[in-house]
Each structure stands twice: as C-alpha cells, then as structure tokens.
Amino acid sequence: MAEKLRTRRRSWISKSDERLNGAASYLRKWYPGEVAAPGFIAIGSGPAGVSAAETFRSKHPGIPVRILTVDPALPYAKPPLSKGFLCGREQKRDLHSEEWFVHNNVDLIRGIAVDRIDTAGQEVITVGGQHYPYWHLVVASGATPVRLDIPGADQALTLRSFSDAVALKMAARYADSAVVIGGGLIGCEAAACLAARGVETALVAAEVVPLQRRFGLEAGERIVKILSDHGVGFVGETTVAEIGASAVVFDDGTDVNADLVVAATGVRPDVRLAEAAGLHTRDGRIVVDEHMHASARNVYAAGDVALAHNVTAGRRIRSEHWRDAAQEGLVAGLTAAGFSAVWDQVPGFSCTIGDSVLKYRGWGSYETCRLVDHHNGFTVWYEAGGDVVGVLTLNADEDHHRADELLRAS
Structure with missing residues (x-):
C-alpha cells in the first residue's frame, strides 16, 4: 500500500511539473518581454536563497527560477570574509560561477x-516597477547591521x-591603529585579522569578556587569552561614546587612538518586506513551520529572517549562521518542489581567531555550563534540565562529534 502511495505521489509531481512547464511556455510565447513567466522566486542571494533555488531547479528543470538580490556581486559565502579574506588568506567565496547560473537556467537578477x-x-x-509573478516564493532577505547611535x-x-570587506581591507593598509x-x-x-596585518588593534565590548552571553564567563576568559596571543587587546565593560577623526572616546571619558574603527555590533533580520506583506512575524522574524511554510499561500522563509x-x-529556533541557513533553504526548496522535507539538523557554527578554531553545536540557551581544559584546548558542555543542550570546543573534535548524538537525545 505504501509503495502504491509513493508511486502515485511521484506520478502527481511529474504531471504537476508538466502542467506548470506548459503554463510557463504559454506565457513566454504569448507575452514575450511584457510579463515575466511565473515560477519560483527567491528574494536574497545568500545561502538560504541560493540553496532554495538550486534545490527547486534540481527537481523541476523546466519551470522558471529567479533569484532577486540587491547585492551586485555573484552569490558568495560570507564566513570567509572575516575568517580569511580580511587576513589576506584567499578562500573560495563564490557559491557558484556565473556559468553555473546560465547552464542551470537560474535567472540571477543582481542589483535590484x-x-x-x-x-x-x-x-x-x-x-523600478517590474512585476515578477510567482508560484512559489522564498523570502531569504537576510539581515542588516545594527548601526551605532553615537556621534561620529x-x-x-x-x-x-x-564590498564591506574590500573597503575594510583597503583601509587597513593605511592604518596603524584600530578599534x-x-x-x-x-x-x-x-580584530584578529587586523592585528595579523600589523595594525595595533583593541576590541571593545560592554561585556566582562567577549561572547559572555553566548558562551559564558570561563569560555570568554579563554577567548581573551586567544585574542591576546594574536596581538589583540581587549577592553571589557566599556562602551564607546563617540568616534572622532583619529580616536574613540569611551563612556568614562578616556580615549584611545584609532585610525580605523570597525562596528561589529550585531545584525537585525530584514523582515520589512514580510511585515508589509502581512506575513506572521514574532520577535523580529518570520514564523514558519518545519517545512519552512510561512503564513501566506506558497510563501516560505529561510535563513536569518526565519523563526523555524x-x-x-x-x-522554534533562531538560526543565524551559514550552515543552518543553507539547510533551511534546502528544506524550503524541496517543499516548494512538492517533496516532503523538514528541518531537523542541530545548529552549529565555527569562529576562527588567528589559528584557533572554536566550534559550537547546540540550541543556544542553557542553564549551566561546565568547562573542561585539555592540554591544547578545551570543551564547554552546556546543560538545561540535566540534558546537554550545547557544546563549544577548541581542539577537541571527539567531543564535538559526540555532541550531535547527545543533543539529539536531549
């Protein structure tokens, strides 16, 4: 019986694809240049949007697929910008070549x-007033930097x-000091990249130690040591009150020289389009189910903007990192294509400070944490209700691999 249902589903998807292809061909024939043929659209060229478009295209080769993005560059990976590019280490950034989009008939519309x-x-x-009809839409509009609200x-x-990374890299060539x-x-x-380029660099934060709210005090103290080993000075429990021409002024009135100032003050999900369209949002994100369905018909969301x-x-989990966004985009693309898919991966990310790579897996919030030192690294176990809900490692890959099993069991 189950096999009959699967066969019937595959047949329905195939016939549906034929009908959609036929409709698209009809519109292209009778309305050339006047109206874009409806199909699949992803708003945003980050990991979520590209993954969704790529996945949908793999299932439906004849239906129009478009990616609309304000970014003029080819879709690229953002982690290498701060992990390698700024440090002068070239890493692969492009998600696909321009030829890939042409070969796979994915219409990448940039700078729009x-x-x-x-x-x-x-x-x-x-x-500009161009109308793009869709049968399925994935909102993957990403996030925008939180701007400082201080003089200068x-x-x-x-x-x-x-473009930010290029500007910062160029500015670092002419800077002796940075904050x-x-x-x-x-x-x-x-900060570690700037210090590696020979710029005297200070990292300033309102917390006692970096990443305290995310990783805890003990882990933050280890991170201060890592930063120091890579030439970065840390100033904690301090806020910047003003940015001058060659210095920054702290809230206590003291100042420090700075030819270059970088604002790494977080990001905010860009849900303006979703809110204006009447999509259900919560805590500044678009509410979606495990299939990435939003509250409107044939609309999905993935990546920074999604609360999935x-x-x-x-x-529901807040996802703010590259791998999770790509996975959510995959689920959205499969769902839009008519296939069963759910988001069930354990979130995770890494942080590279010089030659030290911190790896995290987990659900974010925790009640208690326990740090275990190793001869050349450490592991921090995060727990809630007696269960492991996260792990942070430095040179402890065995603990990192074991964490997935523990997290799925919690």
Whole structure:
C-alpha cells in the first residue's frame, strides 16, 4: 500500500511539473518581454536563497527560477570574509560561477531592490516597477547591521558584505591603529585579522569578556587569552561614546587612538518586506513551520529572517549562521518542489581567531555550563534540565562529534 502511495505521489509531481512547464511556455510565447513567466522566486542571494533555488531547479528543470538580490556581486559565502579574506588568506567565496547560473537556467537578477510582495496576486514588485509573478516564493532577505547611535558613527566601517570587506581591507593598509566595537563572533575574527596585518588593534565590548552571553564567563576568559596571543587587546565593560577623526572616546571619558574603527555590533533580520506583506512575524522574524511554510499561500522563509520549527528540538529556533541557513533553504526548496522535507539538523557554527578554531553545536540557551581544559584546548558542555543542550570546543573534535548524538537525545 505504501509503495502504491509513493508511486502515485511521484506520478502527481511529474504531471504537476508538466502542467506548470506548459503554463510557463504559454506565457513566454504569448507575452514575450511584457510579463515575466511565473515560477519560483527567491528574494536574497545568500545561502538560504541560493540553496532554495538550486534545490527547486534540481527537481523541476523546466519551470522558471529567479533569484532577486540587491547585492551586485555573484552569490558568495560570507564566513570567509572575516575568517580569511580580511587576513589576506584567499578562500573560495563564490557559491557558484556565473556559468553555473546560465547552464542551470537560474535567472540571477543582481542589483535590484524589491519594493513589496503581493501575496494575494502572487507577485513581487521591484522599486523600478517590474512585476515578477510567482508560484512559489522564498523570502531569504537576510539581515542588516545594527548601526551605532553615537556621534561620529558614520566613520565606522562594517563587515557584512563583500564590498564591506574590500573597503575594510583597503583601509587597513593605511592604518596603524584600530578599534573594533563589539565582542561577538565577527568582532573577534575581524580584530584578529587586523592585528595579523600589523595594525595595533583593541576590541571593545560592554561585556566582562567577549561572547559572555553566548558562551559564558570561563569560555570568554579563554577567548581573551586567544585574542591576546594574536596581538589583540581587549577592553571589557566599556562602551564607546563617540568616534572622532583619529580616536574613540569611551563612556568614562578616556580615549584611545584609532585610525580605523570597525562596528561589529550585531545584525537585525530584514523582515520589512514580510511585515508589509502581512506575513506572521514574532520577535523580529518570520514564523514558519518545519517545512519552512510561512503564513501566506506558497510563501516560505529561510535563513536569518526565519523563526523555524526544528523537529529535533521540538520548538522554534533562531538560526543565524551559514550552515543552518543553507539547510533551511534546502528544506524550503524541496517543499516548494512538492517533496516532503523538514528541518531537523542541530545548529552549529565555527569562529576562527588567528589559528584557533572554536566550534559550537547546540540550541543556544542553557542553564549551566561546565568547562573542561585539555592540554591544547578545551570543551564547554552546556546543560538545561540535566540534558546537554550545547557544546563549544577548541581542539577537541571527539567531543564535538559526540555532541550531535547527545543533543539529539536531549
């Protein structure tokens, strides 16, 4: 019986694909140049949008697939920007070559801003007035940097896009001193890269130690030592009150020289299009189920903007990292293509400070943590209700691999 149902489902998908292909061909024939043929659209060229488009294309070779992005560059991976590019280590960044998009008939439309989404009419309208009808839409609009609200804030550089990284790398060539504001992942990585380039660098954060809220005090103390070993000075429990022409002023009135200032003060999911379209949002993210379905018909969300239900966790999880975004995009693409898929992966990411690579897996929130030192690294176990809910490792790959089994069992 089950095999009959699977056969019937495959047959339905095949016939559905034929019908959609036929409709698309009809529109292209009778309305050339006047209206874009409807199909699959991803808003955003990050890991979520590209993964969703690539996955959908692999299942439906004849249906129009488009990626609309404001970024003028080819889709690229962002982690290498602060882990390698800024340090002068070239790493593969492009997700696909320009030829790949042509060969796979994926229409990559760059440097275009979306004005609004019409969920009733199932179309995306750009700032220039172009209308793109869709049968399936994935909102993967990513996140935007949180701007500093202090005098001189416009002098600080950010590190969110490839163009940001190029500007920062060029500025570092002419700088003797730098201050990085923000003790998160990007702040730590950027500070280590600047120090490696010979720039006297200080990392400033409001917390006692970097990444304290995420990883805890003991782990943060180890990170301060790693930063120091790579030439980065850390100033904790401090906020920047003003950015001058050649110095930053702290809240206590003291100042420090800074030819270059980097604002690594976090990001905010860009849900403006979703909110204007009436999609259900919560805590600044688009609410989706385990299949990445949003609250409107044939609309999905993935990546930074999504608050998705994780089957393994049994609840909705905030995802803010590259691998998770790509996985959510895969699920959205499969679901849109008519296949059964759910988000069940345990979230994880890494942080590279010089030659030290911190690896994390887990659900984010925890009640207690326990740090175990090793001869050349450490492991931090995070627990809640007596269960392991996360692990942070440095040179402890066995613990990192074991964590997945423990996290799935918790």
